[in-house]
Amino acid sequence: MLEAIGLVKRYGQVTALDGFTLSVAPGEITGLVGHNGAGKTTFTRIVAGLAAPDAGHITVAGLAPRRAARLIGVAPQEISLYPAVTVRESLCMFGGLHGLRRKSLAAAIGEVSDALCLGGFLDTRIASLSGGQQRRAQAAVALLHRPPLVLLDEPTAGVDPQTRRALLAALRQRAADGAAIVYTTHYLPELADLQATLAVARGGRIIARGTAQQLMAGLPGQITLDLGDEVLTVPATDTAATLAQLLTTINKPLRGVSVTEPSLDDLYQAVASHA
Amino acid sequence: MPDDSSLRTRALRVTALTRHNLLLRRRDPANLITYVITPMVLIALFKPVLTRLMPYGGTAQDVTGMLVLTSTLTLQIVGMSLLSERTWRTWEMLRSTPATAAELLIGKALPVLAVLLLQQVVVIGYGVAVAGLRMSGLPVLLLLALLVWSITLLAAGSLLATLVRSHSQLTVLTDIGAIVLSTLAGALLPLSMMPSIARHIAPASPGYWAISMLKAAIRGDAAGTLAPAAILGGIALVAGAIACMRLRRGLALLRS
Numbered sequence: 001m002l003e004a005i006g007l008v009k010r011y012g013q014v015t016a017l018d019g020f021t022l023s024v025a026p027g028e029i030t031g032l033v034g035h036n037g038a039g040k041t042t043f044t045r046i047v048a049g050l051a052a053p054d055a056g057h058i059t060v061a062g063l064a065p066r067r068a069a070r071l072i073g074v075a076p077q078e079i080s081l082y083p084a085v086t087v088r089e090s091l092c093m094f095g096g097l098h099g100l101r102r103k104s105l106a107a108a109i110g111e112v113s114d115a116l117c118l119g120g121f122l123d124t125r126i127a128s129l130s131g132g133q134q135r136r137a138q139a140a141v142a143l144l145h146r147p148p149l150v151l152l153d154e155p156t157a158g159v160d161p162q163t164r165r166a167l168l169a170a171l172r173q174r175a176a177d178g179a180a181i182v183y184t185t186h187y188l189p190e191l192a193d194l195q196a197t198l199a200v201a202r203g204g205r206i207i208a209r210g211t212a213q214q215l216m217a218g219l220p221g222q223i224t225l226d227l228g229d230e231v232l233t234v235p236a237t238d239t240a241a242t243l244a245q246l247l248t249t250i251n252k253p254l255r256g257v258s259v260t261e262p263s264l265d266d267l268y269q270a271v272a273s274h275a
Numbered sequence: 276m277p278d279d280s281s282l283r284t285r286a287l288r289v290t291a292l293t294r295h296n297l298l299l300r301r302r303d304p305a306n307l308i309t310y311v312i313t314p315m316v317l318i319a320l321f322k323p324v325l326t327r328l329m330p331y332g333g334t335a336q337d338v339t340g341m342l343v344l345t346s347t348l349t350l351q352i353v354g355m356s357l358l359s360e361r362t363w364r365t366w367e368m369l370r371s372t373p374a375t376a377a378e379l380l381i382g383k384a385l386p387v388l389a390v391l392l393l394q395q396v397v398v399i400g401y402g403v404a405v406a407g408l409r410m411s412g413l414p415v416l417l418l419l420a421l422l423v424w425s426i427t428l429l430a431a432g433s434l435l436a437t438l439v440r441s442h443s444q445l446t447v448l449t450d451i452g453a454i455v456l457s458t459l460a461g462a463l464l465p466l467s468m469m470p471s472i473a474r475h476i477a478p479a480s481p482g483y484w485a486i487s488m489l490k491a492a493i494r495g496d497a498a499g500t501l502a503p504a505a506i507l508g509g510i511a512l513v514a515g516a517i518a519c520m521r522l523r524r525g526l527a528l529l530r531s
Contacts, residue, residue, distance in 0.1 A: 049371060050370055072371065076367065078364055080363065080367065085298060085302070092291075094368070096291025099284060099287070101287070
């Protein structure tokens with residue numbers, strides 16, 4: 001669905017993207033992670049047709065991004081909605097720009113309203129909504145026309161658990177229906193919830209790509225042994241074998257053992273610091 | 276997949292944008308109300324003075340002058356309607372849709388043009404109904420003049436919006452610019468009563484041509500209407516072209 005190869009984007013002396021390559025298949029949720037300035041937002045803007053790369057090649061369903069606008073749903077990092085209109089009026093306008101009319105528009109609004117629990121504030125002006133409700137409204141705009149490619153840039157920043165759950169559930173459903181989703185975030189546990197593949201960006205390029213299991217293979221977990229008068233912490237790639245070996249070599253009585261598997265945070269730290 | 280470039284699809288997108296922008300205008304009527312009430316008050320206050328100074332044409336001077344003065348202040352409505360898209364960060368949301376830059380601009384411009392025309396028609400209507408303005412010309416000639424002046428304001432306001440960096444800059448420019456340029460154009464006092472230097476530089480103000488055009492339309496002078504209309508059309512064309520070029524770049528030049 002999305003093919004980006006060797007994208008380069010410069011703003012004056014600053015190179016925002018430096019050979020950024022990423023493919024996302026239909027039905028796949030890709031978690032795009034990286035520090036601030038890694039190039040995530042620039043990449044999202046290029047996919048959305050809001051900026052052109054200086055070099056490289058990008059297609060959405062085989063089309064240039066600008067020609068594929070109807071196939072893309074975008075929720076930018078910051079709230080980008082008209083404060084004086086209601087959620088329904090916003091959805092009507094953006095739906096209209098994506099070619100939805102009357103019955104199809106009403107059906108689409110009903111669908112995203114159910115999926116993101118907008119019913120209670122569908123006819124409330126954006127300016128009167130809480131931050132979490134505004135986030136849901138913005139995600140609804142992105143999902144409204146059932147785009148085959150959804151771009152969400154930190155859609156859960158600062159939101160309550162209810163909003164997060166509703167949004168993640170809606171995205172899982174869309175992916176199950178075949179949509180490709182690029183999900184930019186700093187909250188890595190969300191990516192585990194979404195069963196997303198990972199793309200780790202650094203310095204304007206992707207430095208690691210794959211499923212969490214693939215990328216975490218070889219990443220050390222941690223074994224903690226409570227020996228009464230001391231606590232022993234040992235990093236271990238193969239925790240079972242290492243634990244067995246430790247138990248045969250320790251002469252003190254063992255009060256307790258805990259094994260911690262590597263987390264996505266560990267993965268991110270390891271990849272980002274070693275790349 | 277529907278054809279995004281078909282005429283019908285384009286028209287439907289422009290309709291959606293126009294409807295939405297009309298809604299935005301309805302939700303924020305304060306400026307329009309101000310610019311409708313203010314000229315009515317000014318016309319009533321200045322009429323006794325101007326009719327004494329100008330026994331023939333004093334009312335026309337009063338109505339057209341106040342109309343040009345206050346309609347120039349509506350540049351702020353035009354500018355704000357564009358600048359607000361940056362404040363709300365909605366311009367990029369619009370640009371990420373299938374709508375083209377031209378469609379976005381038309382959808383934005385039509386409701387603002389309607390507001391500008393409405394303000395001027397109401398002021399002229401008040402001039403005729405209350406201030407005793409006598410119309411000798413065809414209404415269609417006056418409507419044409421009002422349309423030309425509205426388009427000029429729309430183009431100038433759009434250009435201003437692409438040049439300034441904030442709402443406060445826009446307010447300062449439109450307030451000072453509108454009052455100075457309109458006064459120089461002879462909106463408050465007839466040019467014949469102003470210092471000779473003012474009379475010499477008056478043609479540099481678009482308001483000068485607007486007052487000439489409107490007075491000619493009121494007295495039914497088609498040639499006297501069309502000549503200044505052509506000059507204003509030229510100003511609108513240049514300002515509009517520059518504004519469009521800058522707007523097509525997604526208000527990228529408007530970084531604060």
